[in-house]
Amino acid sequence: MGFSSKILLIILLICNKLLYSQFGFEFDDSIMVIRGSDTLKNAWGGGLNYAQFSDFDYDFDGDIDLFVFDRSKNNIRVFTQENNGETYYKLAYNSKNKFPDNIRYRASLIDYDNDGKKDLFTQGIGGLKVYKNTGNASIGLQWELKKELIFSQYPNGYSNLIVNSSDIPAIVDVDGDSDIDILTFHQGGTNLEYHQNQSMELYGIPDSLIFILKNQCWGKFSEDINTNSITLNETNYPCQGGEIANPENNKKINRHAGSTVLALDYDNSGVLDLIIGDISFTNLNLLINGGTTVNSDSPMISIDNSFPSNTNPVNIQLFPAAYLLDVDFDFVKDLIVCPNAKNISFNENSVFFYKNIGSNENPTFIFNSNNLLQKNMIEHGTGSIPIFTDINEDGLKDMIISNFYRYKPILEKESTLAYYQNIGTLSNPVFSYVDYDYLNLSSKNYGLRSVPTFGDIDGDNDNDMIIGTEIGKLIYYENMSTGNGAVYSNEIFDYQDYLGTPINVSAYAYPQLFDLNNDGLLDLIIGNKNGKIFYYENIGTLTQPSFQLINSMLGNIDISNNIPDGYASPHFFRINNETYLFIGGVDGKLRYYNNIDGNLNQGQDFTLISDNYLNINVEGYSSFATNDINQDGNLNLFVGQDLGGVFHFEANPNNNASIIKLKQNDLVQIFPNPTNKIFTIIFKEVKGKEYIIENVNGDKIKKSEILSERVNVNIDNLPKGIYFIKIKLKNDIIVNKKIVKY
Numbered sequence: 001m002g003f004s005s006k007i008l009l010i011i012l013l014i015c016n017k018l019l020y021s022q023f024g025f026e027f028d029d030s031i032m033v034i035r036g037s038d039t040l041k042n043a044w045g046g047g048l049n050y051a052q053f054s055d056f057d058y059d060f061d062g063d064i065d066l067f068v069f070d071r072s073k074n075n076i077r078v079f080t081q082e083n084n085g086e087t088y089y090k091l092a093y094n095s096k097n098k099f100p101d102n103i104r105y106r107a108s109l110i111d112y113d114n115d116g117k118k119d120l121f122t123q124g125i126g127g128l129k130v131y132k133n134t135g136n137a138s139i140g141l142q143w144e145l146k147k148e149l150i151f152s153q154y155p156n157g158y159s160n161l162i163v164n165s166s167d168i169p170a171i172v173d174v175d176g177d178s179d180i181d182i183l184t185f186h187q188g189g190t191n192l193e194y195h196q197n198q199s200m201e202l203y204g205i206p207d208s209l210i211f212i213l214k215n216q217c218w219g220k221f222s223e224d225i226n227t228n229s230i231t232l233n234e235t236n237y238p239c240q241g242g243e244i245a246n247p248e249n250n251k252k253i254n255r256h257a258g259s260t261v262l263a264l265d266y267d268n269s270g271v272l273d274l275i276i277g278d279i280s281f282t283n284l285n286l287l288i289n290g291g292t293t294v295n296s297d298s299p300m301i302s303i304d305n306s307f308p309s310n311t312n313p314v315n316i317q318l319f320p321a322a323y324l325l326d327v328d329f330d331f332v333k334d335l336i337v338c339p340n341a342k343n344i345s346f347n348e349n350s351v352f353f354y355k356n357i358g359s360n361e362n363p364t365f366i367f368n369s370n371n372l373l374q375k376n377m378i379e380h381g382t383g384s385i386p387i388f389t390d391i392n393e394d395g396l397k398d399m400i401i402s403n404f405y406r407y408k409p410i411l412e413k414e415s416t417l418a419y420y421q422n423i424g425t426l427s428n429p430v431f432s433y434v435d436y437d438y439l440n441l442s443s444k445n446y447g448l449r450s451v452p453t454f455g456d457i458d459g460d461n462d463n464d465m466i467i468g469t470e471i472g473k474l475i476y477y478e479n480m481s482t483g484n485g486a487v488y489s490n491e492i493f494d495y496q497d498y499l500g501t502p503i504n505v506s507a508y509a510y511p512q513l514f515d516l517n518n519d520g521l522l523d524l525i526i527g528n529k530n531g532k533i534f535y536y537e538n539i540g541t542l543t544q545p546s547f548q549l550i551n552s553m554l555g556n557i558d559i560s561n562n563i564p565d566g567y568a569s570p571h572f573f574r575i576n577n578e579t580y581l582f583i584g585g586v587d588g589k590l591r592y593y594n595n596i597d598g599n600l601n602q603g604q605d606f607t608l609i610s611d612n613y614l615n616i617n618v619e620g621y622s623s624f625a626t627n628d629i630n631q632d633g634n635l636n637l638f639v640g641q642d643l644g645g646v647f648h649f650e651a652n653p654n655n656n657a658s659i660i661k662l663k664q665n666d667l668v669q670i671f672p673n674p675t676n677k678i679f680t681i682i683f684k685e686v687k688g689k690e691y692i693i694e695n696v697n698g699d700k701i702k703k704s705e706i707l708s709e710r711v712n713v714n715i716d717n718l719p720k721g722i723y724f725i726k727i728k729l730k731n732d733i734i735v736n737k738k739i740v741k742y
Contacts, residue, residue, distance in 0.1 A: 024614075024651055024652050024653075024654075025614055025616070025635075025637050025649035025650065025651055025652075026649060026650065026651075026652045027044075027093040027094070027647065027648070027649055028044075028648055028649055028650040029042075029043065029044045029045075029090075029091070029648065031043070031044070031429055031430075031431070031629070031630075031648055032424070032429075032430045032431070033378060033420065033430075033431045033432075033433070034423075034430065034431070034432040034433065035432075035433040036433070038376075040376045040377060040378070041088050041089075041090070041376045042079070042088075042089065042090060042091055042373065042376040042377050043376070043377060043378055043431075044091070044377075044378065044645070044646060044647055044648045045077075045079070045090075045091040045373070045376070045377040045378075045645055046077065046091065046377070046618070046641060046643050046645035046646070046647055047374065047377055047378070047379045047380070047384065047641070047643035047644035047645025047646075048068065048070055048077070048350065048351055048373060048374055048377075048379070048643055048644075048645075049070055049071075049072040049342075049345075049347040049350060049381075049382060049642070049643050049644065050070055050071040050072050050338060050339050050340060050341070050342055050345060050347070050350065051068050051069070051070050051071075051338045051350070051351055052068070052069045052070070052071065052106060052107060052108065052168070052321065052323070052338065052340075053066065053067070053068060053323040053325060053327075053336050053338070054066075054067040054069075054107075054108050054109035054110075054118065054323070054325070055067065055109070055118075055325045055326070056109045056117075056118040056133075057117075057118075058078050058080055058092065058095065058141060059080055059092075059140075059141075060135065060136060060137035060140070060141075061137075063081045064081060064326070065078060065079060065080045065081050065089075065092075066078065066079040066080075066081075066089055066325075066327070066373075067107075067109050068373075069103065069106065069107035069108075070643060071105065071106075071340065071342055072342055072347075072382070072619075072620065072642055072643060073588065073619040073620035073642045074103055074104050074105075074619065075096070075618075075619045075620075075642065075643055076095065076096035076099050076103060076107070077091065077092075077095065077096070078091075078092040078095035079091055079092065079373065080092050081329070087329045088376075089373065093647070094615065097615070098140065098141040099120070099141075099143065100120070100131055100143050100145070103120075103122045103123075104122065104123045104165075105122070105123040105165045105166070106121075106122060106123055106165075106167075106168055107120060107121070107122045108120075108121050108122075108168075108171060109121075110171050110172075110180060112130070112179070112180045112206065112207075112209065113132070113206055113207040114178060114206050114207075115133075115207075117133040117135070118133060119131060119132050119133050119146070120133070120143060121171055123163075123165055124147075124148060124149040124150070124160070125149065125160075126149070126160050126162060126163075127149050127150055127160040127161050127162055127163050128147075128149070128150045128161060128163055128169075128171075128182075129145075129147060129148060129149060129150075130145075130146045130147040130150060130209060131143040131144065131145055131146060132144045132145075132146040146209065147209050150182075150209055150211065151211065152195045152211035152212060152213050153211065153212040153213060154213050155213070161182060161184075161195055161211055162184075162186070162187050163182075163184050164185070164187060164258060166258035166279060166319075166340075167184060167185060167258055167259055167260065167261075168259075168260040168261060168321050168340060169182055169183060169184035169185075169261055170182070170183040170184070170261040170262060170263035170272075170274070172263045172272065174194060174196070174218075174263070174272060174294065175196060175294045176294045177200045177201075177206075178200060178206050179197040179199040179200045179206035179208075180197055180206070180209075181194065181195060181196050181197050181211075182194075182195040182197075182211065183195075183218060183261055183263055183274075184261070185223075185259045185261070186216065190222045190223045190224070190225055191216060191217045191218075191221075191222050191223075191234075191238060191239065192217070192218045192219055192221075192261070192274075193213060193215065193216055193218065194213075194214045194215040194218035195211040195212065195213055195214065196211065196212055196214040197209065197210065197211055198210040198211065198212055216238040217234065217238045217239035219274065219287065219289065219298070219299060219300040220232070220233060220234055220239050220298075220299035220300065221233075221234055221239075221287065221299070221300045222234040222236070222239060223259065223276070223278070227278075227280075227281070228276075228278035228280070228281040228283070228285065228305075229305075230276075230285055230287065230300075230303050230305075232299065232300055232301065232302075232303065233299060258278070258279035258319065259276055259277065259278055259279070260276065260277040260278075260319070260320070260321035260322065260340055261274060261275075261276055262274070262275040262276075262321075262322040262323065262324060264324055265361075266286065266288065266363065267288060267362075268361045268362050269289065269291075269292070270292065270293065270294070271289045271291040271292070271293070271294055271298055272289060272294075273286065273287060273288050273289045273300075274286070274287040274289075274300070275287075275307065275322045277319060277320040277321050277322065277340065278319065279318070279319045279340075279341065280318070280319070281318070281319075282314070282315050282316055282317055282318060282320065283305060283306060283307070283313065283314055283315060283320070284307045284313075284314045284320055284322060284337065285303055285304070285305050285307065286303065286304040286305075286307035286308075287300040287302070287303055288300060288301055288302045288303075288304075289301070290302075308335070308354060308365045308366075308367075310364065310365075310366075311354070311365065311366045311367045312367035314337050314352065316337060316338075316339050316345070316346060316350075316352065317339065317344070317345055317346060317407070317409065317410060317411060318339055318341040318344055318345050318411075319339055319340040319341035319345065320337050320338070320339060320340065321337065321338055321339075321340040322335060322336070322337050323335070323336040323337075323338070324336075327353065327372060328355060332356045332358075332359060332360055332363075333356060333360055333363070334353065334354060334355050334356045334365070335353075335354035335356065335363075335365045336351065336352065336353060336354070336372065337352040337354065338350055338351055338352065343382075344411055345407060346370075346407050347381045347382050347405075347406060347407045347644060348371075348374070348379055348380060348381045348406045348407060348644060349370040349371040349374060350370070350371075350374070350407075351370070351371060351372040351373055351374055352367070352369070352370050352372070353367075353368045353369045353370075353372040354366060354367055354368060355368045377645050378401065378420075378645050378646045379644050379645050380401050380403045380406060380416065380418050380436065380644050380645075381403045381404070381405055381406030381407065381416075381644045382403060382404045382405055382406070382621070382642060382643070382644055383403055383404025383405070383449060383620070383621035383623075383640070383641075383642060383644070384401050384402070384403050384621075384623070384640035384641060384643075384644050384645060384646055385401065385402040385403065385449075385451055385510075385569070385623040385640040386399060386400070386401050386623070386625045386638040386639075386640050386646050387399075387400045387401075387402065387451075387452055387453065387454065387625060388400070388625055388627055388629070388638075389454035389463050390463065391419065391421065391485065391486050392421060392484075392485040392486070393462065393481060393483060393484065393485050393486065394422075395426070396422040396423075396424065396425075396426065396429065397422055397429075397627060397629060398419065398420060398421050398422045398431075399419075399420040399422070399431050399638075400417055400418070400419060400420075400438065400452060401417070401418040401420070401640070401646065402415065402416075402417050402418075402449070402450060402451050402452060403415060403416060403418075403449075403644060404448055404449045404621055405448045405449070406644075408442075413448060414442040414448075415441065415442065415446065415447065415448050415449055415450040415470075416436055416437045416438075416441055416442050417437065417438040417439060417441045417450070417452060418433070418435065418436045418437075418438065419433075419434040419435045419438035420432060420433055420434065421434050426630075426631045427630055427631050427632070428630065429629050429630055439488065444491075446467065446469045446470065446475065447469055447470025447471060448470050449468075449470055449508050449510075450467050450468070450469060450470070451467065451468040451509070451510045451511060452465050452466070452467045452468075452511075453465070453466050453467075453468075453511045453512050453513045454513065455513030455514075455522045456479075456522070457513065457522050457538070457545040458478065458543055458544070458545065459541075459542040459543035460479075460543075462479040462481040462483075462486065463479055463486065464476070464477060464478050464479045465477040465479065465486075465488060466495065466511050466513065466524070467491075467511075468508070468509030468510050468511040468526060469509055470507065470508055471504075471507065472504045472505045472506040472507045472508065472509050472528060472529075473493070473494055473495070473502055473503065473504050473509065474494075474495035474503050474509060474511060474526075475491045475492065475493055475495060476491065476492040476495040477489060477491055477492075478492075497536065497546075497547050497548060497549060498539060498540070498546040498547060498548045503524075503526070503536065503547065503549075505526050505527075505528040505532075505534050506528055506529065506530065507528060507529035507530070508528060508529040508567060509526050509527075509528060510526060510527035510528070510567070510568060510569050510570065510623075511524060511525065511526045512524075512525045512526075512570055512571060512572060514572045514573075516535065516537075516572060516579070516596075516600060517537060517600060518574075518577075518579075518597070520542070521538040521540065521541075521542065521545070522538055522545070523535065523536060523537050523538045523547070524536040524538065524547050525554065525570055525572060526570075527567070527568030527569050527570045527583070528566075528568060529564075529565055529566065529567055530558075530560055530564070530565070530566055530568075531557075531558050531559040531560030531561075531565070531566020531567070531568050531585065532552065532553050532554075532557065532558050532560075532566070532568060533553070533554040533555065533557055533568055533570050533583075534549065534551070534552050534554065535549070535550045535551040535552075535554040535600060536548060536549050536550065537550045537600075550600060550601065550602070551600060551601060551602045552602070553602070554600070554606075555581070555593060555596070555599065555604070555605060555606030556603065556604065556605045556606070557583070557593070557606065559583060559585045559587075559591065561587075565586050566585050566586060567584075567585050567586040567621060568583060568584075568585055569583060569584035569585060569621075569622065569623040569624070569640075570582075570583050571583070571584075571623070571624045571625060571626065572596070573626045573635075575635070578594070578597065579594075579596040579597050580592070580593065580594055580596065581593040581594075581596055581606060582613075582624040582626070582637075583624075584621070584622030584623040584624055584639075584640070585621075585622060586620060586621060587619075587620070587622075588617050588618040588619040588620045588621065588622045588641065588642060589611060589612045589613075589616075589617050589622060590610075590612065590613040590614070590616040590617070590622060590624065590639075591608065591610070591611050591612075591613065592608075592609045592610045592613040593606040593607060593608055593609060594606070594607050594609055595607035607736055608726075608734050608736070609733060609734065610733045610734060611734060616637075616639060616647075616649070618639060618640075618641030618642060618643075618647065619641070619642055620641065620642030621640070621641060621642045622639060622640065622641055622642075623639070623640035623641075624637060624638070624639055624640070625637075625638045625640075626638075630650075633653075634650055634651040634652070634653060635650070635651045636648065636649070636650050636651075637649040637650070637651075667683065667729065667733070667735060668681060668682070668683060668688075668727055668729075668735045668737065669681070669682045670682075670725070670737050670739060673738075673739050673740060674739070674740035674741065674742045675715070675739065675740070675741065675742070676716075676741065676742050677714065677715065677716045678712055678713065678714050678715070678716070679712075679713055679715070679739060680710060680711065680712050680713070681706075681710070681711040681713065681725075681727065682709070682710050683706075683709050683710075683729070687706075687709060687729065687730045688706035688709075688711070688727055688728070688729055688730070689705070689706055689728045689729060689730050690703065690704065690705050690706055690727075690728050691703070691704060691706060691711070691713070691725055691726065691727045691728070692725070692726045692728075693713075693715070693723050693724070693725050693739075694723065694724045694725075694726070695721070695723060695724075696721065696722055696723075696724075701718065701723065702715075706727075715739075715741055718741055719741070720741050720742055721740075721741055722738060722739075722740055722741075723738070723739050723740075723741060724736065724737070724738055724739075725737045725738070725739055
């Protein structure tokens with residue numbers, strides 16, 4: 001073989017490696033991020049918003065890890081305890097896959113059966129659902145549904161133990177008999193119910209979940225129906241009488257909107273005290289129990305409504321919830337307080353850490369920070385959007401992070417651009433935090449979810465900026481740089497198309513500047529709230545852009561699934577002269593398309609490879625950016641998400657997932673084709689899940705679950721013509737085939 005042939009072969013091998021290694025993404029947290037003088041230990045941890053905390057041994061290695069359930073989009077995160085000279089928490093990526101599906105509203109880990117493994121309590125329909133932890137070091141974390149719904153014996157009969165979806169009850173041993181009882185406000189009522197677990201009484205072991213309503217006014221107090229003020233020694237129903245009343249059910253109980261309850265022995269008296277949060281207020285109330293034994297007449301006797309009053313008291317917008325667990329590895333339980341109200345609460349600095357400088361028996365909580373875990377992450381509120389451009393024009397791509405919004409006191413929201421400068425090298429990027437509000441965007445009143453895109457559209461060798469706004473329009477900033485960093489001109493509102501008409505995609509414009517038709521000019525692609533993508537072709541010149549609407553439903557894509565919102569977040573990229581598309585959306589998934597080149601006109605389809613690619617699902621407001629940030633020939637993927645942080649992935653050239661995706665048509669065979677009656681579907685490496693047959697108009701003709709590796713499909717009753725088959729595989733890849741009926 002001659003020298004030139006060898007070179008050609010090497011080039012082909014490199015190109016082939018590049019093509020097939022780009023898409024087998026694996027989570028990677030090795031890129032350094034710096035904030036001030038601190039290196040963020042968990043930079044790519046994804047962020048937190050409205051978190052609920054528990055602890056347990058996730059990986060069965062003998063130390064205690066953190067379980068975090070976030071009410072924002074029912075997100076599950078686990079942070080494992082690690083040590084490399086100092087102890088710290090590290091995100092266990094995709095730990096949600098080791099938990100049951102459909103965990104909603106609340107989740108807490110409590111060992112109800114005293115087997116040393118914490119079990120999962122979450123929201124059932126109208127109450128509580130319980131999963132038993134059946135895992136071990138050999139098989140890992142496993143769950144068994146123990147109770148679809150917990151029931152309790154009420155005075156009028158046996159019924160589900162009612163817990164409002166907004167409430168957080170105390171699931172704790174109230175009477176000291178080693179089984180788990182429940183304290184909860186009655187249907188959002190003003191009094192606290194005590195449901196006693198009968199496991200020890202009936203069987204002598206704490207492995208059953210059998211409850212009886214023991215007291216409708218435990219603690220003999222009431223919370224005002226309109227405020228969070230507490231009345232002690234309540235004498236009204238159901239709290240009347242010298243001793244705490246037995247359950248009654250013949251009188252109406254007032255309704256109250258929502259409460260959070262933490263039960264603990266704060267004063268080491270042997271009986272449980274309470275820390276209570278209210279849905280409409282910012283403070284916590286500490287109620288001290290005046291009893292001496294768990295079974296005595298045990299009313300609450302004092303209130304601290306500025307708890308903890310010895311330090312900065314809790315003042316959280318809105319609906320604070322308290323959790324007791326050790327988070328600084330000193331074996332003393334600390335107090336964590338987070339907002340339990342979605343969308344109207346702190347979301348960037350929302351995990352309040354009160355360090356216990358006392359003991360477990362006599363705690364003294366001192367305010368430490370408002371951003372536990374968050375301070376070691378990239379964290380910018382809700383709905384983060386990573387974008388890359390060279391801001392300081394040093395040849396390295398910097399990172400801009402937009403967001404849907406960050407909380408702004410009091411009860412307001414703002415959209416900002418955070419700026420992380422790349423201070424590393426071409427092969428070793430290092431991002432250093434510069435500003436949370438680059439260009440002072442929050443003062444511009446553009447609305448929520450202001451999304452920038454960057455590109456040189458006027459041919460002067462610097463990157464201009466276009467911002468998509470909440471109202472669906474665009475704002476243009478020309479870069480007037482002289483080579484020493486971006487300098488943007490005054491904004492031009494209502495950026496126009498070639499006819500002089502303001503470009504408008506109705507709501508929440510998500511723009512990308514990208515040469516979609518590969519003619520050397522940057523085109524304009526815009527996703528919108530309704531889940532569609534608009535394509536504006538640049539029909540101008542290198543120095544004078546001019547955008548013409550070509551397609552208002554590019555690729556025939558609508559990710560809204562027939563609901564009002566989709567929040568399409570398109571990201572086109574090109575490898576080896578082939579164009580691909582990743583789309584994020586309100587559901588948090590990664591949709592992956594190809595067959596783009598040559599299919600840009602109205603009515604033409606892109607091919608959906610997967611609607612949940614590689615199971616990269618961030619539960620809400622996903623967005624994506626790809627590049628080769630470290631110049632190693634493998635694509636990097638940065639994922640924005642609901643919780644305000646960023647995940648980073650890098651393609652692994654040894655990961656075969658990419659080959660499967662790009663050779664999807666080899667996974668399924670259909671024959672005979674054409675057919676006049678029956679055709680057969682055969683599956684190779686990946687099993688099938690379901691198939692859908694559509695006519696040329698896109699109407700669904702037939703849908704069926706796939707139960708075997710070989711499926712015979714009868715279309716004898718269908719008219720002659722062309723039909724399209726969408727075959728969903730077990731790994732959520734979608735294979736598209738065409739069949740001809742003659």
